[in-house]
Amino acid sequence: MKSTMSIKIRKGLLAGICILLFSLGMKAQSHSYSTDNSMIALEGYSAVSYMDKGKAEQGKKTYKASYDGLTYYFVNQNQLKSFQNNPRKYQPQYGGWCAFAVSLGGKYRPDPESFRVVNGKLYLFTVNPEGDFVKVWEKEGSGKHIAQANKNWQSMKKFKTFGP
Template sequence: MKSVLLALALVATSLGYAQDLKKSHNIDDSKIALQGYSPVSYLDLGIAQRGLKEYKATHNGIAYYFTSEAQKKTFEASPEKYLPQYGGYCAFGVSVGAKFRVDPTKFVVKDGKYFLFLYDVEVDAQQLWLAENHQKVVKKADANWRKLSK
């Protein structure tokens, strides 16, 4: 009986942890960031490249995929540098106070950071972001993110 209670407590703890991760990171139950796209490709190459599971690194309980062992090592040397803004949620959505899933091929690299965006047939959030003053929209998004990520 004790072992069953302990197992249930561990499951509840891990579910709580997973829910906490989802508040601050745009991930599903797989805990794979960026839908498998490489954070190093966004920032260092300025392109969206799907990573491979054989080049996987875990940071703070979240898995990141890379296109090569060299990219993986680059990330591991400085993971905070390569994390997406706003936990990988749509940057424009965060600027207006909401969290939206993204199209990982829609992004902007600016000032050593990368921002991801929602895209569907009705809303191209990347274009909405680009139409705004970058510093002003980042300031709004940063303020909203402090509330949204808690």
């Protein structure tokens, strides 16, 4: 009798833990942006610097704007104005997730200093110690990966994965 009760308690605890983990997972998958709970886009790097200067520059809290639920930081007032005039121009593709990973059907947080601008669009990449995703993306054909990522993104965009 004692062992039967013990098994029932263990099963109940296991079921409770599974429900808790499932509900936490569902809560984390609430939107499609690569950000933490701070909702700061691009880890504070300036979207305008990527697009207009071709480099990753850390923005300043003094120059910030909100768009689509995210806060963006900029290097100066001119960048802030550029963003406010056309925020969609500066949004990273695939919610800021690694472009290469999205082309393969996954979501990985990018390194904000690993990026490419292709045809006026910003693509970010994960830095992997086993290989350079940007080099593979370019070697295999960025156009091919962009087309596949665009297709994958239609079904992936409603989900979010926190962490690396």
